[in-house]
Amino acid sequence: MTISGYTYNEFGEKLNAYVSASQPIQSLEHLLGRSSELERIKKSLFAPGRHVFIYGERGVGKSSLAATAANQYQSADSSYIDVSCAPDATLISLIINIAYIATDLSHIKTISTSVSSKLNLRYLTLENNRVEVQSNLNDTVRTLSDAICLLKEVTEIHSERPIVVIDEFDRIHSAEERNRFADLLKQLGDKKIPIKFIFTGVGTSLKELLGSHHSAIRQLETIELSKLSWDARWEILLSAAKAFNISVEYDICVRIAAISDGYPYYVHLITEKLLWRVFEDENKVSEVSKDHFQSALRDAIAGITAELNRPYELAVNRRSIEYEAIIWATADSDYLQSSLVDMYASYKFIMKQLDESPLIYDQFSQQIRNLKKQRFGEILVSDMQRGYYTYREKMLRGYVRLQAEANNVELLGEEAKPTQKEYMKAPAKSSTGYYQSRPPKGVHFGRNRN
Ligand SMILES: Nc1ncnc2c1ncn2[C@@H]1O[C@H](COP(=O)(O)OP(=O)(O)OP(=O)(O)O)[C@@H](O)[C@H]1O
Ligand SMILES: [Mg+2]
The missing domain is CATH 1.10.10.10 (Winged helix-like DNA-binding domain superfamily/Winged helix DNA-binding domain)
Incomplete structure (x- = not known):
């Protein structure tokens, strides 16, 4: 073996701490080239009532950015709430799902009597000083205002600073259901419920994902994610x-x-x-x-x-x-x-x-x-x-x-290869958020090439 000092298993494990082809990145140190987007998200989440929507092509890194940003925002007393969308998901089904995940993660899953006496819960229940989801949420949460009430309870029990990632929003088949999220965000703001949402979706515009006739744009910081620099x-x-x-x-x-x-x-x-x-x-x-x-x-x-x-x-x-x-x-x-x-x-x-x-x-x-x-x-x-x-x-x-x-064919052919062997150095972590986004010298793109 050429890489001395490593057994097969040690090598495999260490390598996969650096490469992650099959999973979104979760942490700041491995999320590369997205510092300006992260900074934007961070700043916008300070604004009460503001949420984030990340959209772009499939595979550009939306879930990774969302997960890293959520990890940064979420208070240390819990993990952020992560839900994925299925084609038949509805606003109500997603919020019920959020409630299940949140109670599982809840920092006050087991609570003292003094805390429980302050909680005024309609949808979540307290049993033996534990917070649980009512078994019949599907029957009791029916309207948007029910869903908001449930989210308010989730906010109270989950953590100091809760945040939800709604991943793959575009997969929700019904445009009507997608549009309802605009009303949800507006009402969360009006009712001053301090829970944050980060949405991700494949698409070229927010209009395509959320519908155009809503004022929710004011509640959203929208990030169109482009290819990696x-x-x-x-x-x-x-x-x-x-x-x-x-x-x-x-x-x-x-x-x-x-x-x-x-x-x-x-x-x-x-x-x-x-x-x-x-x-x-x-x-x-x-x-x-x-x-x-x-x-x-x-x-x-x-x-x-x-x-x-x-x-x-x-x-x-x-x-x-x-x-x-x-x-x-x-x-x-x-x-x-x-x-x-x-x-x-x-x-x-x-x-x-x-x-x-x-x-x-x-x-x-x-x-x-x-x-x-x-x-x-x-x-x-x-x-x-x-x-x-x-x-x-x-x-x-x-x-x-x-x-x-x-097949040994170089697309984006290089006209002027470096004359002597040059070694690349990993650039220092960008503090300015600036990464070179232009192709390097010598890479020549298809256009006008004869
Ligand atoms: N900024 C980044 N730095 C390094 N690796 C990244 C970055 N963003 C994404 N990746 C890697 O790229 C792959 C795709 O990322 P991710 O799953 O976040 O993309 P996506 O836009 O959510 O894709 P999809 O549209 O399929 O859901 C993952 O393997 C992830 O580890
Ligand atoms: Mg994704």
Whole structure:
């Protein structure tokens, strides 16, 4: 084993304290590149009656930001209340759920008689000096004002400073139910009930999630979460590598950051596979090699869920690598939308790397149009701007980039590689909240490349 001093188990455990491909981040030290958003949340939660709504693409890090912010706000006498939404969830069912979770966590679950005599409870019950949820809440909590009354009781018993995360709000199927949350927030403010909510949802606007005809916007600090900055992307990799005294050259950092397309999941996954490869290398090494990197890409692809894999397989449609190149060309840009002309330029560049002759433009555009069809995985949709395309599921672009890279094709090709080997240093924790969000020097994006 190359990483001396660690047994297999010790290595696995330590590595997974740094990488977290399958779970949201919960703590400040591992949440990278989001300090300005955290600061905004922190400030806005001081305002009585104000809550937070975090929205953005799938997988950009909404739940992680919400969990970290909630951990910061929640008083130490309890844990924050975390509820996830199911398609059939309603406002009432969620609040009942919150009551169950809160009583389980409650710091006064077992209370003294002097405290209990001060509590005037309608929905929660006191039995043998313990706070419990009434067994029949589904019958007794029916209207919005019942729900508010229940939340008031929850606020009293849960903790000094309670906060609730309502995760995946977009999953609530009924628009009517989603809209009711606007009234809830307004009334919580009017009644001065000091419980805070952080919502997360996949979407491009709050209007889409909450409906437009409400004044609740005044009760909400809205945070549109964008892709992770370049600095934060490689800080994930570098902080994990540094923990094992392994160095990573500039080139590999840039490749991983570029592949990820700003979705931290890919950086975590590739880093995890990469460091396992280093750990299992028979030779003693102190630096990640190109071979480790290539193997890690293959391991990452093998470990990726069908949700991302399946549309890609359909798009490739069992065809040869020349056809796969068409799909890679759709992901060769840092812009969310690409025009056919841009994609064709990327395609020709990729075919040059493969030493193959490209299709003519008309054939190429026909193949691109096919990618909008269901039987080709429906990976693209037409953008509002005529002649432009965008990914139906944005996170899939990262998977496409990963496939290209595993086939030794560099999307976002680097024109000017560093002349000498440069090693990246993990940037110091940003105190200003500023992270480099532009691509590093040398990374050249698809547009206008010939
Ligand atoms: N700021 C960050 N720094 C490091 N890793 C992050 C950051 N944000 C998210 N991650 C990682 O990225 C992955 C996706 O994050 P998260 O689950 O929070 O995203 P999400 O937007 O809630 O996704 P979904 O839309 O699928 O619910 C997780 O593995 C998480 O550990
Ligand atoms: Mg989430």
